[in-house]
Amino acid sequence: MTITEKLLARAAGADEVKPGDYVNCRLDLVLANDITAPIAIQEFRKLGAERVFDPERIALVCDHSTPNKDINSAEQTRMVRDFAREQGITHYYEADGGGIEHIILPDKGLVISGDVVIGADSHTCTYGALGAFSTGVGSTDAAAAMALGECWFRVPESIRVTLTVELRQWVSAKDVILHLIGQIGVDGARYQSLEFTGPAIADISMAGRFTICNMAIEAGAKNGVVAPDEQTMQWMDGRTDREPVALASDDDAVYAREVEIDLSALEPQVSFPHLPENTRGISEVGDITIDQAVIGACTNGRLEDLREAADIIRGRHVAAGVRCIIIPGSHEIHLQATREGLVETFLEAGCLVSTPTCGPCLGGHMGVLAAGERAIATTNRNFVGRMGHPESEVYLASPAVTAASAVAGRICSPEDL
Amino acid sequence: MRASGIAHKYGDHVDTDAIIAARYLNTTDPDELAGHCMQDIDAEFVSRVSPGDFIVAGRNFGCGSSREHAPIAIKAAGVSAVIAANFARIFYRNALNIGLPIIECPEAAERINAGDKLTVDTEAGTIDDHTTGESFSFAPLTGIAAELVAAGGLVELTRAKLADRAQE
Numbered sequence A: 001m002t003i004t005e006k007l008l009a010r011a012a013g014a015d016e017v018k019p020g021d022y023v024n025c026r027l028d029l030v031l032a033n034d035i036t037a038p039i040a041i042q043e044f045r046k047l048g049a050e051r052v053f054d055p056e057r058i059a060l061v062c063d064h065s066t067p068n069k070d071i072n073s074a075e076q077t078r079m080v081r082d083f084a085r086e087q088g089i090t091h092y093y094e095a096d097g098g099g100i101e102h103i104i105l106p107d108k109g110l111v112i113s114g115d116v117v118i119g120a121d122s123h124t125c126t127y128g129a130l131g132a133f134s135t136g137v138g139s140t141d142a143a144a145a146m147a148l149g150e151c152w153f154r155v156p157e158s159i160r161v162t163l164t165v166e167l168r169q170w171v172s173a174k175d176v177i178l179h180l181i182g183q184i185g186v187d188g189a190r191y192q193s194l195e196f197t198g199p200a201i202a203d204i205s206m207a208g209r210f211t212i213c214n215m216a217i218e219a220g221a222k223n224g225v226v227a228p229d230e231q232t233m234q235w236m237d238g239r240t241d242r243e244p245v246a247l248a249s250d251d252d253a254v255y256a257r258e259v260e261i262d263l264s265a266l267e268p269q270v271s272f273p274h275l276p277e278n279t280r281g282i283s284e285v286g287d288i289t290i291d292q293a294v295i296g297a298c299t300n301g302r303l304e305d306l307r308e309a310a311d312i313i314r315g316r317h318v319a320a321g322v323r324c325i326i327i328p329g330s331h332e333i334h335l336q337a338t339r340e341g342l343v344e345t346f347l348e349a350g351c352l353v354s355t356p357t358c359g360p361c362l363g364g365h366m367g368v369l370a371a372g373e374r375a376i377a378t379t380n381r382n383f384v385g386r387m388g389h390p391e392s393e394v395y396l397a398s399p400a401v402t403a404a405s406a407v408a409g410r411i412c413s414p415e416d417l
Numbered sequence B: 001m002r003a004s005g006i007a008h009k010y011g012d013h014v015d016t017d018a019i020i021a022a023r024y025l026n027t028t029d030p031d032e033l034a035g036h037c038m039q040d041i042d043a044e045f046v047s048r049v050s051p052g053d054f055i056v057a058g059r060n061f062g063c064g065s066s067r068e069h070a071p072i073a074i075k076a077a078g079v080s081a082v083i084a085a086n087f088a089r090i091f092y093r094n095a096l097n098i099g100l101p102i103i104e105c106p107e108a109a110e111r112i113n114a115g116d117k118l119t120v121d122t123e124a125g126t127i128d129d130h131t132t133g134e135s136f137s138f139a140p141l142t143g144i145a146a147e148l149v150a151a152g153g154l155v156e157l158t159r160a161k162l163a164d165r166a167q168e
Helices: A003-012 A037-044 A069-088 A101-107 A122-130 A139-148 A173-184 A200-204 A205-214 A228-238 A303-313 A331-339 A344-346 A399-408 B032-034 B069-076 B089-098 B106-111 B142-151 B156-167
Strands: A021-025 A027-033 A058-061 A090-092 A118-119 A133-136 A151-156 A157-162 A193-197 A223-226 A255-264 A268-269 A279-281 A290-293 A322-327 A376-377 A394-398 B002-009 B054-059 B081-083 B100-102 B117-121 B124-130 B133-135
Touching: A003 A021, A003 A118, A003 A133, A003 A193, A003 A223, A027 A037, A027 A101, A037 A069, A037 A139, A037 B117, A037 B156, A058 A101, A058 B032, A101 A122, A101 A205, A101 A331, A101 A344, A118 A122, A118 A139, A122 A133, A122 A205, A122 A223, A133 A223, A133 B002, A139 A151, A139 B156, A157 A173, A157 A200, A173 A205, A173 A255, A173 A268, A173 A279, A193 A205, A205 A223, A205 A228, A223 A255, A290 A303, A290 A399, A303 A322, A303 A331, A303 A399, A331 B054, A376 A399, B002 B106, B032 B069, B054 B106, B069 B089, B081 B106, B089 B100, B089 B142, B089 B156, B106 B124, B106 B133, B142 B156
Parallel strands: A027 A058, A027 A118, A058 A090, A118 A133, A157 A193, A157 A255, A193 A223, A290 A322, A290 A376, A376 A394, B002 B054, B054 B081, B081 B100
Antiparallel strands: A021 A151, A268 A279, A268 A394, B002 B117, B117 B124, B124 B133
16 A cells, blocks of 8 residues: 555554545544634534534634734634634634644644644645645535544545655755646646655655645645655654654555656746746746745745745845745744844845735735736745736745845846846 | 536636635625636626526636635536536535535536536436537436435535434
8 A cells, every 4th residue: 555545544444445445534633724714613513513523633723814914804713713712622823823824733743644634725735744644625524524523535546756866956845846746737646645755855854845745736636745754753753742653655555657856857946827837947937027025835934944045135135126025934933033033134135024824825915916916936826816916927936046036036046146 | 406507618727716716715605705706717707697507617627725615606606517527626525515516527528618508417417508409428426425415515414424423
């Protein structure tokens, strides 16, 4: 079996599963946020359920429209807050100690290797980086799961993505996943599991693995996964009292497809509007001026990403007419970035530094675009209207390319500065 | 379910931001959401659509975000079924959960034109295009998908499960 099959089998109490099987799995965690939880709570009530199955195995994170951007959002957040209090759900995060859900859940040790997790947010696939089975669902699935503590799945086929050799300078995990999506397409892994393996994995940090798994959904995948190794175990150490379970694919596991990526041949990637699969190498980008740069989001809002951006921005200044918005992924990361002097570096360079939020990634607040405007961002989607007006454009890239572009005023590599 | 109406045609990869933009996600009200359905890629959709109509699209319909607001908006706008070459997985699951009929039929998705008058019968597995005279067939849902449709959605199915549990 592949690691995904093993994770599902274990949670279903089955000895073995194969692609196409329908299984019912016990859940280790159910997640929802400020825009998906309101519907989930309404459906929960309609079920006739009174108590959630286990208040310790539910996480409610308000991050999309927070700090509340208008009255409706405030009402929605309050509904989630009230429900958490009513049900005794301790893993409720909004302000102090909060942040973007897919950044804080692993940081707080709420997901560990071996877990089966669902979240009412498509980027729940992020936690596969820990060697967990983690997938996005809708609000009603989350409601049923909050009541029952279990969820049905159709076991997906797996695609094995083997990463070899090593990344060149200025090339990062974000470029790896953008390149893959460019290669296989936004439905290239539809209903399938993307399993990342190979000798280069050991050199990719946990932050990089989270970035890669975060965008598995952009290829249509059911989940992304990286088998736990020494680095994973060390990273989780001290974050949880639970015992992580490290599973791995068997040598004779069957894959629907094999993809190999030679990282040494990879240059920084940029996804052009209006599909994540519309990728080009930085050398083929041409001359594209930008109005806004965004560094943050669940994809690249970690301390490592901020350090990389700061290294490029330090001693330089944001180009005239460009808004460069930095959004640390969590309250903790924001504090750490401040202590390391990164926030000062950003401010001195003319960047704007925000409190953690999903904000502009989905065109909500904190940097929405007008018609005709162009943004380069470390986010994960660039569909029509994603960051604002339907006639605006979003280009996806790594923190390094986004930072360099903010300084240059046009899309470029740090090498061009 | 058997319904008749007009086809509203779209291409591949119609994503959930196109179906309902994030700026409208600060409400859960189906009728409010319906008022903004497909807005960023087809501003006239809401004024053009009549109850019973169909959305007909290419590959990977509903890709992107998991927002359940997307199938909710489509259903509340009066669409009786979405016919597509195939569906993105979260959207597919959400649609079944809330009782929005979805039909996977690549041939129909390709052959049907915008404005064609259709009759769809999900039990018989047929789509009749009265404008072109063509007919298409599709495989009926099976397993949990069929169970969900038969129950009327996940809430109904889960209510029954919870009641069983309470009796144990």
